[in-house]
Amino acid sequence: MKRRWILILIALIFALAISILVSIAVGSTNIPLRTIAKIIVDHKRAFLSAEETIILQIRLPRVLLGILVGMALSVSGTTMQTLFKNPMADPYIIGISSGAAFGAVLAMRLSPTLVPLMAIVCAISTAFIVYNIAKVGGKLPVNTLLLSGIAVGYFLSALTSFMIFNSGEGLHQVVFWMMGGLWGANWDRVEIIILPICIGMVILYLFSKDMNVMLLGEESAEHLGIDVETLKKIMLIISSIITAAAVSMSGIIGFVGLIVPHIMRIMVGPDHRILLPTSALAGGILLVLADTMARTMGEIPVGIITALFGAPFFIYLLRSRKRLY
Amino acid sequence: MLSVEEIDAYYGNVKVLEKINFSAKEGKLLGIIGPNGSGKTTLLKVISKIIKPSVGTVLLNEFDISKMGRRELARKMAVVPQESSTSFSFTAMEIVLMGRTPHLKRFETEGFEDLEVAKRCMKLTNCSNLAERQIDELSGGELQKVVIARALAQEPKVLLMDEPTSHLDIKNQIEILELMKRLTDDRLIVIAVFHDLNMASRYCEELILLKEGKIVSFGRTEEILTSETIRNVFDISASIKRDPLTNSLALMVIPKKKKEKEKIKESLRIHIICGGGSGSILMHSLDKEYEITAGVIHELDTDFEVAKALNIDMVSEAPFSPIGDERYEENLDMIRRSDIVIIANMPVGFGNIKNLYAAISAIEDKKEVLIIDETPIEERDFTDGEATKIFKGLREDGGIFFKDMHELLDRLESIITKNGKRALDQNSLY
Numbered sequence: 001m002k003r004r005w006i007l008i009l010i011a012l013i014f015a016l017a018i019s020i021l022v023s024i025a026v027g028s029t030n031i032p033l034r035t036i037a038k039i040i041v042d043h044k045r046a047f048l049s050a051e052e053t054i055i056l057q058i059r060l061p062r063v064l065l066g067i068l069v070g071m072a073l074s075v076s077g078t079t080m081q082t083l084f085k086n087p088m089a090d091p092y093i094i095g096i097s098s099g100a101a102f103g104a105v106l107a108m109r110l111s112p113t114l115v116p117l118m119a120i121v122c123a124i125s126t127a128f129i130v131y132n133i134a135k136v137g138g139k140l141p142v143n144t145l146l147l148s149g150i151a152v153g154y155f156l157s158a159l160t161s162f163m164i165f166n167s168g169e170g171l172h173q174v175v176f177w178m179m180g181g182l183w184g185a186n187w188d189r190v191e192i193i194i195l196p197i198c199i200g201m202v203i204l205y206l207f208s209k210d211m212n213v214m215l216l217g218e219e220s221a222e223h224l225g226i227d228v229e230t231l232k233k234i235m236l237i238i239s240s241i242i243t244a245a246a247v248s249m250s251g252i253i254g255f256v257g258l259i260v261p262h263i264m265r266i267m268v269g270p271d272h273r274i275l276l277p278t279s280a281l282a283g284g285i286l287l288v289l290a291d292t293m294a295r296t297m298g299e300i301p302v303g304i305i306t307a308l309f310g311a312p313f314f315i316y317l318l319r320s321r322k323r324l325y
Numbered sequence: 326m327l328s329v330e331e332i333d334a335y336y337g338n339v340k341v342l343e344k345i346n347f348s349a350k351e352g353k354l355l356g357i358i359g360p361n362g363s364g365k366t367t368l369l370k371v372i373s374k375i376i377k378p379s380v381g382t383v384l385l386n387e388f389d390i391s392k393m394g395r396r397e398l399a400r401k402m403a404v405v406p407q408e409s410s411t412s413f414s415f416t417a418m419e420i421v422l423m424g425r426t427p428h429l430k431r432f433e434t435e436g437f438e439d440l441e442v443a444k445r446c447m448k449l450t451n452c453s454n455l456a457e458r459q460i461d462e463l464s465g466g467e468l469q470k471v472v473i474a475r476a477l478a479q480e481p482k483v484l485l486m487d488e489p490t491s492h493l494d495i496k497n498q499i500e501i502l503e504l505m506k507r508l509t510d511d512r513l514i515v516i517a518v519f520h521d522l523n524m525a526s527r528y529c530e531e532l533i534l535l536k537e538g539k540i541v542s543f544g545r546t547e548e549i550l551t552s553e554t555i556r557n558v559f560d561i562s563a564s565i566k567r568d569p570l571t572n573s574l575a576l577m578v579i580p581k582k583k584k585e586k587e588k589i590k591e592s593l594r595i596h597i598i599c600g601g602g603s604g605s606i607l608m609h610s611l612d613k614e615y616e617i618t619a620g621v622i623h624e625l626d627t628d629f630e631v632a633k634a635l636n637i638d639m640v641s642e643a644p645f646s647p648i649g650d651e652r653y654e655e656n657l658d659m660i661r662r663s664d665i666v667i668i669a670n671m672p673v674g675f676g677n678i679k680n681l682y683a684a685i686s687a688i689e690d691k692k693e694v695l696i697i698d699e700t701p702i703e704e705r706d707f708t709d710g711e712a713t714k715i716f717k718g719l720r721e722d723g724g725i726f727f728k729d730m731h732e733l734l735d736r737l738e739s740i741i742t743k744n745g746k747r748a749l750d751q752n753s754l755y
Contacts, residue, residue, distance in 0.1 A: 085412075206432055213423050217410045219375055224479070225399030225427030270413040273434075 005274045008267075012281035016067070019285045023066075023292040024059045031055065062185035065193075065249060066291045066302075067284035069182070070256055072197045072246040074283025075276055076239035077257030078264075079204055082211050082272070083235045084142050091243040091257035094149030094236070098156035099126025100247040105163050105174050115177070116189065116248040123244035126152060131236060140232050179301035180253030182291050193245040200242035201280060207234060208272035215270060255307045256283055259314050266317050286310065326350050327372070327483055327514050332381035334364075334371050334538075341367045342538045345381070349483075349516055349531075354509045356525040356546075357518045359535030360559055365518040366407070368535070369485050372516070373404050385483065399427035402483040403476035407491065409468060411461045417471045418456040421447055424478025439478075446477040450504060466497030473504065484508065486517040490524065502528045526550050527573040534558055550574050564634070579634045593741060594618065596660050596687075598680045599669035602627035603697075607669060608635055610734060618663060620656040621648045621680055648679040656680070660687045665741070668719075670697040670730065672705040673712035681715045684724075693740060694724040697733055 025031050031051055039052050076091035084093065092098075103122025107114040130152050134145040164174055210231050213221045218228045243257075260283045261275070268274045290305040297305075332345040342364050349355045357365045370376040372383055374390055383390045390398055403424070424446070425439040435443075447453045452470040460468060469489065476484060489505070490498040498521075506528055509515045519525035525532060525546075532549040534541045536558045542549050555563045561578055568575040594616040597604045604619060605628055611617055612635050620640030622629045632639045640655045642648050648656075656679075660666055666687045673681060687694050696719060706712040720726060725740070727733040 085410075209426070209429075209432075209434075212415075213426055215410070215413050215415075216420075216423065217406070220404075220406060220409065222375060222395060223373060223399060223402075223404040223406075224423060225396035227395050270415055271419065 002274075005268070008274065008278060009281070012278055012285070016281055016285050016288075019288045020063050020067075023063045023288050024055055026292055027054070027059060027295055029054060057186075061187045061190050062182050062291070063288055064190050065185040066182050066288045068190065068193055068197050069246040069250045069253065070260075070283035070285070070287030071201065071280040072193075072242040072283075073253065073257035073287075074260040074264075074279040075201050075204060076243045076246075078261035078272070078276060078279045079211070079235050079239040080257075081261055082214055083232060083239075084146055085215070085217075086146070087262065088258075089146075090254075091239065091246075092153075092252070092254075094130045094145060094240070095126045095153030095156065096123045096240060096243050097247060097252045098153040098160065099123040100244065101178050101252060102126075102156045102160045104177050104251070105160050105167075108174055108177075109163070109167060112173075116184075116192070120244045120248035123247055124240065126156065127236070127240035127244070139229055140236070142232070145236075176301060177251040180251035180303040181294065181299070181301045182250055182287075183299060184249070189249045193249055196245045197242050200238045200245075201276075203238050204235070205273075205276050207231060208276050211235070211272040212270070251301075251303075253287070253303045253306065255303065255310055256287055259310050260286060263314060263317060326386060327516070328384040329368075329372065330382050330384065332368075332371055332378045332383070334367060334376055334378045336367075340538060342371065342378070345371075345540055347533055347540065347543050349514050351512045351514050352509060353530045354505060354528055355514075355516045355531045355533065356529030357516065357533045357535060358520075358522060358525050359533075359541075363535040363558075364538040365535055366487055367538075369404070369487055369516070369518060372483075373402060373485055374398060396427045399479060399481075401481055402485065403479040403481035405469075405473055405476050405484070405486040405489055407487040409472045411463070411468060414459045414461055416456065417447070417452065417458050417460055417463065417467075418443060420460055420471055421456075421474045421478050424475040427479060442480065443474070443478050446474040447471075449477060449508075450474040451500070465492045466494065466500070469493060469497070469501060470504075473501070477508075481513070483514045483516070486515070488518050488520055491520055498524065522550065522555070522576050523574075526576065527571065547574060550576065564630075593665070594663040595665045595667060596620070596663035597667045597669060598671075598684060599628045599667075600626055600671040600677055600680070603669035603671040604628045605631045607667060607730060607734075608632060608637060611737075612637060618659045620659055621652045621677065621683075623676070645676070647676045653679045653683065656683050657686060660692065661690060663692065665693045665695060667733070668694065668696045668724075670699040670705075672707060673702075674707040678708050678711060681712060681719075684719060685715065685722075688719060688722045688724060694719065695733055695737075695740070696720075696724050696726050697730050698726045699729045 021033060021036065024036055025033060031054065035051060036055060039055050073091050077089070080089040080091060080093050081087060083089070100119040100123040103118035103120070104115050106122070107118035130145065130149045131140070133148040133152070134140055136144065210226050213224050213226050214228070214231065216224070221228050261279050264275055264279045264282055268278050286306065287302065290309070291302045294300050294302040294305045326348055328348040329345055332342055333340065334342040345368060357368060359365050367376060371378050377391070385401060421443040422435050422439060425435055425442065428439070429435065444453065447456060450470040450473045452467060452474055455463065455467055455471060460471060463471065469492070473489070486505070490501050493501065502524060505515055505517065519529070529546055531544065532546050533543045534549050534554060541558055542554060550565055552563055552565055555561065555565070555576070564577045564579060565574055567573070595611055597607055597617060597619045599607065599619060600622055608617060608619065608628070608631050618638045619628070619632050622632060622639055622641050623644050624641050625644045629641055638659070640652050640659060642652045660683055666684065668684055671677070684694055696716070702713050702716045727736070
């Protein structure tokens with residue numbers, strides 16, 4: 001691995017650590033760093049102080065959930081952009097967000113505790129349906145995939161809108177959920193999604209060299225010995241699973257999965273061996289910081305913050321480098 | 326050796342290749358030529374296992390490629406595509422290193438040895454200086470060299486190229502083709518699709534000629550590339566000659582005879598007396614507007630070839646023999662039917678002196694006789710002064726002399742207008 005890559009990774013890990021500390025310290029009650037350090041090192045007592053409860057039961061799981069969701073969305077976005085060879089691709093491109101929203105709204109009418117479960121089930125079913133619509137004789141043409149994703153997405157959105165329109169009450173909750181946020185965070189949620197997201201990211205990373213070759217075009221990749229159809233299926237299935245996992249816990253947080261891959265591509269180049277890990281770290285950092293801001297501004301949806309601050313930064317990078325890939 | 330046996334291939338229900346059989350050996354550059362849509366690219370795709378044929382096999386050193394895995398095949402066969410995508414900023418070196426992919430284990434990164442191979446291949450294709458440049462900043466020629474280096478980094482036995490020079494300027498075309506030639510000599514099997522028949526004929530030892538998905542012919546270049554086959558397959562007329570300078574076949578396309586030329590001066594007929602190439606440009610420039618005839622021209626003469634190519638009505642005589650009486654009379658007939666006679670700046674010998682007699686009778690027939698007198702007649706008179714004497718007579722009897730062909734072409738318009746008016750005057754007499 002190149003030395004430059006290692007330096008970038010170390011810098012990002014350091015930045016992530018600082019983001020975590022800041023996020024834990026800041027909030028309705030500000031807690032000094034020294035106290036945080038003490039609590040994290042030594043907390044094995046039966047009785048928890050107020051500060052310990054805030055940190056261990058509220059802020060820490062929320063920060064970890066934010067990191068996981070940010071990582072999942074960024075890695076999935078990078079993968080989708082490579083798969084579709086399209087800079088507009090994001091984790092939700094094949095209708096996963098619409099599927100998750102449909103599931104969530106359905107669950108809210110039954111029982112709000114079912115929301116994460118229904119969201120993930122419907123998100124993965126949507127990906128499965130889209131995949132099967134697009135598949136032609138064992139092959140997966142990306143344009144068909146893109147279009148069937150859009151079609152299925154619109155269909156589910158229509159159903160969701162219809163349900164919201166009909167229900168009347170609980171409307172605010174649904175809209176909130178669809179804007180995305182980390183307010184439901186707790187240790188259970190972290191435990192549920194940590195494995196699928198981490199394993200998924202590792203699997204995608206193992207194929208990073210193959211994804212590089214995919215950038216040369218599908219035919220060239222085949223000539224270089226890549227089994228393109230299998231690779232495409234792996235990329236699609238794994239990134240769908242990690243996106244669905246993220247969406248089920250946090251709602252539909254926009255922008256992160258679209259923009260982080262671009263920012264990192266501008267900064268480290270197109271090689272997935274560095275692009276995937278740096279995107280994951282940057283996605284985690286972005287979402288944790290944005291969530292901290294959302295919390296301190298009175299629990300506004302975090303998607304608003306990511307777009308509000310991320311977009312101008314991205315435009316700045318775009319103008320200064322003038323190249324997307 | 327690569328053998329293609331009994332291949333049929335379909336796109337949906339459309340048969341695109343039928344009964345393809347050929348084999349390619351090491352050390353010989355094999356070209357595939359044929360019109361658009363004849364199946365050239367499809368054939369390459371079948372050989373490289375992108376398209377599965379419905380019938381038939383491709384054997385590489387006796388092994389069926391359909392039984393090989395992608396990675397295994399990629400270690401034996403590399404492909405240079407027609408166009409390479411460059412919308413991302415890898416460096417040229419990174420692109421060439423990707424050629425090592427089939428040699429690396431799934432999770433292995435490129436090592437020292439791979440780097441050495443990549444460097445060697447870039448040196449071979451003469452692009453080492455580009456190593457650190459980003460490929461989206463390279464020119465077409467530079468990019469093509471990098472892509473070929475990537476293909477070579479696969480260390481293949483077979484190299485397939487789809488129109489490797491189609492987007493390149495002439496210098497880069499030659500450079501890439503010379504490179505292909507060198508690679509072939511290094512015991513590589515090289516198969517390339519060509520659009521430019523001249524390039525194909527110059528660099529390929531063997532050619533496959535495809536039409537409508539079938540092989541029309543397959544064999545040594547000089548056997549394949551004939552006017553006959555070119556007309557059959559490409560539907561153009563062409564003359565194919567061995568160029569003495571390069572000792573390779575050169576193909577010249579002859580423009581199609583315009584159907585019923587839209588001639589402005591439809592009625593006007595011009596007869597050109599020429600020879601030794603003196604009438605070629607005249608015929609080319611006048612043929613567009615007027616009804617042209619020519620004679621008497623000796624066969625094998627450049628003017629003969631031009632008149633034939635332009636489908637000009639002419640009287641011709643067997644090569645190296647003096648103009649016979651019969652041909653002379655035919656020529657006079659033609660002159661009688663024409664309005665203007667032009668005598669080109671030709672050398673006059675005993676072989677064609679009768680053409681000047683014909684000119685005399687033209688003057689006697691009251692035709693406009695235009696004479697190009699660029700080289701003084703004395704210098705091109707090989708008849709011991711007879712031609713010079715005739716020229717003198719022509720001048721006295723009203724022949725119009727021009728100092729060169731361009732003056733004639735410039736003034737022709739006004740002479741014709743006058744001629745037309747005179748014809749009108751004559752009509753008014755009656």
